[in-house]
Amino acid sequence: MKAAVFGAGSWGTTFSMVLADAGTDVVLWARRPEIAASINHRHRNPWYQKGIRLPERVRATTDPQEAMAGADFVVLALPAQHLRENLQNWVALAPPDVVYVSLIKGIELQTAKRMSEVICEVADVPPERVAVVTGPNLAREIAERQPSASVVACTDDETARRLQAACQTGYFRPYTNPDVIGCELAGAVKNVIAVAVGIADGLRFGNNSRASLITRGLAETARLGVALGADPLTFSGLAGLGDLVATCCSPLSRNHGVGERLGRGMSVAAALAATTTTAEGVASCRPIQELARKHSVEMPIVDVVVAVLYEGMPPRDAVGVLMNRSAKPERHPWPNERHSADSDAQPDRVAESVWRFVRERRIGP
Ligand SMILES: NC(=O)C1=CN([C@@H]2O[C@H](COP(=O)(O)OP(=O)(O)OC[C@H]3O[C@@H](n4cnc5c(N)ncnc54)[C@H](O)[C@@H]3O)[C@@H](O)[C@H]2O)C=CC1
């Protein structure tokens, strides 16, 4: 097996190591020549995984054609908002039956599409030729070869199993799952929920607040997922609950870090400028909100994250907004269970109506 990995950042570098440890030949495409040279000559990428020695089976190049030659898998590890423009330049170089693999956890801003949808469109391949790897996989822990499980999602079981075999090691245990929509959506939305949990942590709230946000965050993710055709059980698995817990509870998470800085009182510009690596929830929260509105799904946590990041809502007001929403049952009807009488009901538009109310009354902590 041979994999071409595009993107030598934190996760692309680490996943190359996983593939190589599983016995797969890897050529890693790096944008920067100094990164490719360092990987080839010193087996290290100190810009993204300091102190980690990569297996000699990982070779690097800045030439996409060289990376693609003979590849069975084209693994994409770029920021979500840069996938389309890059992939457009690479598809003509790909071997005819190659399987595209997305490691990316984001939604495209202009189109509100999942990454596998972008890949199918740009590469002009059917969904069976696209797989997604996702789960509780903080790159640094995996680079240190700490044990973790993961998910390989593909609508074609044989392809999923081939990829599973290509990346299974003693420290990385991937499970297959046919629910690409659910796995991919869960990976994108958890980044937004992690920003919210980071805000709560930055405000010095404790574990009740964190657990409440994680659990209600999972509920709103599953609601949107089901509306888009996902299997609700996916959200209690590794791609759902697993990744949400890992990301929301880890100081390694960039999304959590952005939220925490906001909660501590930094401006949005300063909170974003404090990291040079990718925090996907910052861009993806808006297309996720757009999808939710299109499908009449309430996502109050996503709404307040959008309001804090883009509409000037102070983090403390976001708490008041969430806590003072109208009383609800814990379990909403799934979209397919809604009675026709409910279908005209307008979703509780947190950012628009409740925030106005909070600002006027100054309620909340
Ligand atoms: N770091 C982690 O723990 C994990 C990250 N992911 C996901 O993997 C994806 C990539 O994230 P990371 O590797 O962590 O990000 P990163 O910020 O560490 O690296 C991003 C990579 O993309 C390249 N890049 C940036 N802008 C580009 C552009 N315009 N054109 C071409 N290349 C460009 C950078 O040079 C770098 O190699 C994200 O969607 C992230 O959510 C998924 C699981 C774990």
Ligand SMILES: O=C(CO)COP(=O)(O)O
């Ligand atoms: O996706 C991740 C862990 O599974 C990494 O999370 P961050 O992008 O927030 O660091």
